[in-house]
Amino acid sequence: MYKIETQVVSGAGKFEKTGLGSDREAKEAIETAFRFFRANSKKISGTITTTTKDYLMHVRDINGVGLTSELSLAAFVALCSGALDRPCQSQLVILGSMSIGGTINKVEELANVLQVCFDAGAKKVLMPMSSATDIGTVPPELFAKFQISFYQSPEDAVFKALGVE
Numbered sequence: 101m102y103k104i105e106t107q108v109v110s111g112a113g114k115f116e117k118t119g120l121g122s123d124r125e126a127k128e129a130i131e132t133a134f135r136f137f138r139a140n141s142k143k144i145s146g147t148i149t150t151t152t153k154d155y156l157m158h159v160r161d162i163n164g165v166g167l168t169s170e171l172s173l174a175a176f177v178a179l180c181s182g183a184l185d186r187p188c189q190s191q192l193v194i195l196g197s198m199s200i201g202g203t204i205n206k207v208e209e210l211a212n213v214l215q216v217c218f219d220a221g222a223k224k225v226l227m228p229m230s231s232a233t234d235i236g237t238v239p240p241e242l243f244a245k246f247q248i249s250f251y252q253s254p255e256d257a258v259f260k261a262l263g264v265e
Contacts, residue, residue, distance in 0.1 A: 101162040101220045106182035111154025119159040125169035132200050133175035148183040170197040180258045188261045193217045196228035202254050206230040211238045
């Protein structure tokens, strides 16, 4: 479980990330998110600017287990949330990651991931459609504890995470 905090301030389009230490894969995932954000933010809203604002992001490992390379999609949602000054839904977990081109990656070990989400207090789960085939591996009593929403693209994930369905 990771908490991503984003702040948007007046500036010249710079991106600064903290909380990643020396984890190269986590840094690359966050950079992937920002490059995708810069290239595709107008698909989310015409009001988003990447030239007159600076974006500051802090990633916190809530459970202290170390960082992951699977942060790109959640970071993209966080950037859009900050740019639009609109918070994500309460008690929401965003599962999945994306490539620089926006290809969504399936969640590995879905049942274990959902158990960690439940233990952390999540009530809502945003899951890639590509992981729907793995629902059968999740115990029904665990699956029933969540309000599940599926997304098909990074932009779809942003709209659902921000409650703009």
